[in-house]
Amino acid sequence: MNHKTALTNNIMPLPQSNVTQLYWKNLPALLNPTAPKSQTLEGFDNEFIDIVDYIIRITHRIWEQKNVGLCNNYYAEYCPVHTLGAYADAVSSVVTGTLQTISAFPDRSLIGENVIWRDLGPDQGYYSSHRITSIMTNKGLSEFGEATHKTGRVTTIADCVCFENKIVYEWLVRDNSFLVKQLGIEVLDASEHFAKIPTHPKFEEWRQAEICRVRAQQQSEHQYKTPVDKAVLEFSSKWLDTLFNQKNFGKANVFYHINAKLQWPGGRQAVGIPGIKGTIIQWLASCPDAQATCDHVCAVPFEQETDVVDIAIRWSLTGTFSSKDKKLSAYCGQNFFILAASHLRLVSGKIAQEWTVFDEVAAYANLIRDFNSTNDNSGAK
Amino acid sequence: MLDSIINAFTKGDLAGLNSKLLHSAYWSQHNATLYGSEKLNTVLSHWLSFAGKCTVVDHHTIEQGNHCIIHLTFEPINNKVTINYVFWLETNHLMIKSVKAIVDTVQLATASQHERKQVSASLPASDPLMISDYDQQDHLQNDIAWPSMLVGKHIEKAEILDAWWALWGQNQLSNIDKIYSENAIINLSGHKTHLNRDLLFEYVLSKTSKLTRTFAQLEDIAIDGQHVAIKWFLDGDEGSHKIRLPFISILKIESNHITNETTLCDVLAFNKSFPLSTLFE
Structure with missing residues (x-):
């Protein structure tokens, strides 16, 4: 990167730590961490060394390994999930949504690009912002319409509050207009199809x-x-x-x-x-x-x-x-x-x-x- | 890195190059960005199906920090026509995080004795790029990137790089005679042979004269000894359509003059992305 500007905006180096960094790590190393625990992770399974490791490995288990049922382990029974198009708060809805997405996009692979996190303290756990590039082929009916059999990629950012080994709150944003364009669907056509899907009663309440x-x-x-x-x-x-x-x-x-x-x-x-x-x-x-x-x-x-x-x-x-x-x-x-x-x-x-x-x-x-x-x-x- | 790329592109050693790519790596070429297990298959199968087995007749590497730029000149074993290919890698020297590559697809079509439209049709679908319209003027804000602003004004080559950039950024064609040595060897996409300064003058003019509101944007620069690699693009209005043409340029600077330049863009991918353009007619 060529950026020869003097230090500006008073952003000083943040405290260094040994929490996992994704950028130069390959997937096998991420899935088999050997480093010692770098965060306390109170209430989390002992296998996780830090919040980044937790996010990366549970995502891999649920999506790549198709252990959709693990949502029941890694999401709280009551877990509000906000997206711009829907709301859910039951773990069963997370399972249903994941299953339907995998059905429509069976080869969906999630590549973890970055996890930016914050320690919320022992009473609230950790906040993680996970940026993901997904690659997927549309082989079945999706929220955007009939299968197009085309492959596309999409950027998602999932902001989660993680407490005692479970995600307890989530804000999920996905660049769906970029995806549907690659699938050969007009953005407004996808929106019209999407608009027909009934929403949870709390969705409108939240949006207003x-x-x-x-x-x-x-x-x-x-x-x-x-x-x-x-x-x-x-x-x-x-x-x-x-x-x-x-x-x-x-x-x-x-x-x-x-x-x-x-x-x-x-x-x-x-x-x-x-x-x-x-x-x-x-x-x-x-x-x-x-x-x-x-x-x-x-x-x-x-x-x-x-x-x-x-x-x-x-x-x-x-x-x-x-x-x-x-x-x-x-x-x-x-x-x-x-x-x-x-x-x-x-x-x-x-x-x-x-x-x-x-x-x-x-x-x-x-x-x-x-x-x-x-x-x-x-x-x- | 060099060996892995050469072996992949001459012999089809996909596994060797794959082992150097991070799982999260992407490969950007032909105006498409490819992720996942299929990315290298897509790139290599396209290349090999046209170029076939080939040899590397010339190569050069420029390294600075995490940038590694590899310029390879290929020659198919059954046709003595060369093909220029540049790979701009982001690497920690163990693994590759990203590759931005440009191959001269016109040379590829010629060398493989295929019609350009055949090569073009086989290229992957380009990303649905959306270029938002913008004001290309600086209005004395000093917001527009010049090489010296990226590499530092104190760098020895800063002045000549700024003069080179003025060719594209400001249509300052008179700089050609000032900054290129008389016998400079200039390779430009779509040309089978080297060009001289006069033909470079015509080439730049042939692009900028067809466009209005042109704007050249620097992305990255890497300097390694006498060699400089520059990643940049040219935006402009062609009638009512906005176009974007990405380039990678590799310059050799000796005694404050450019003695060798290779400037590559992917003509066939550009024509596929902007089918109404006449920039390369």
Whole structure:
């Protein structure tokens, strides 16, 4: 990486530890760790050496080894799981969802790209933000429609609270618009199909409450006591506030290196500040009064490099949908809501690489559901 | 790394190269990014089905930090036409994390005696890239990357690299005569033979004159002795369509002049991704 900028934004090296780092480790080494325990992991099975090891190995067992029933071991019986398109809180729903996904995508392989974590203390366990690249072939009916028999890849970020060997809370975001494009499905067609799937009664309750909360710029109720590095927290809040709330894109150079790389949903890719500004501007133009909240931040050092930090940010955004796209024009004026997660790799205090994930298919499906619901209630057909 | 790549691409030693790739590694080529167990199969089976068994007639490696750039010139055993292939590896010198590769697909079609459209049709589907429109002007913000900003102004080659970059970044064609030695050997994608400075002038012009709102973006630079590798892309408007053309350039700089350059882009993959483009007509 060529990033010759002096230390900026006051991001100082985070405390080093021996917790597993994924980047240069091969899968066999990750599945058979030999290092001694590096975290206390109170209440976790003794085989796990740290929270990263726990996340990587349970994911492999459930998805690659197809031990779907292990969800019963590694998820709490009551485990709220939020996605932008659905809600579930029973472990049986997690089993059902996993089984249906494997049925539709039988060769789905999950590649762990990074796990950014936070110790929440002995009463609350650990927070993990797991970025995954999945490769999968669509061989059966899925939430997007009939089987297309095409292979695609998708980035997912799963933010989980893990307590005593179980996942007890999860926010899951997947770049489904990028996936469906590879499967040969129009994003809006996938959204229309998705919108027909009935949702849990609590889903709408949660979504409406989140829209009100974000509009009022209130913090998420999910706050944890253990401290997060002050400079990391400040950088993350300012990044979101400057670009998404204030929309001062001229300040992008405060946050990004001149050759920073950005991956955004739907295949949006940019390198360099002009392209990054353009990506955010073009996307925000469909929701010009958008307001965002920074809901959770955690950070870990990258490998043993002293000036490289990985930050995971979970954030939400809402505003009035105002797309200029003709196909989406019917939904203009409605509430638009996004549940998003970003992984940022900072080198010398500025972003060298960004992966931002949210589900555009679900976001549009929610617009369609709202539109249909309003028109049904008004008697319009 | 070099041996593993040579053995894979000349003899089909897939296992040897696979053993050097991390499970999480990806291979990016032909405007597609491939992960998982099939990635190397896809790349190698395509290459071998066209190039067949071949030999390496020239090779060069540039290493800086975790970057390892390997430039191989292949010659199929049944056809004396060379094919340029560049592999930009991210590696810790034990394992490979990622590969960004560009092969000259026009040379591949010629060397394999196939129609370009046959080679093109067999390329993997390109990723659904979405290039958001943006303001390509700097407006005195100093936001646009120049080589000296990435490698440091104090580096000996910074000035000549900036002058080279001005060719593409600012259409500063007059720099050609200043920075290339008179007998510089220049290899550009799609050409069977070396070009001279005058033909480079025409090549740059043939691309930039067809585009408006052109913008060249540097991704990475690696310097190793006299050699410099540069990963970059050219964006521009072709009529109402936005195009993106990724390049890898390898320069040899001696006595403050470029004496050798190979600049590769994947013409057939580009034409497949942007079927309305006339950039390479």
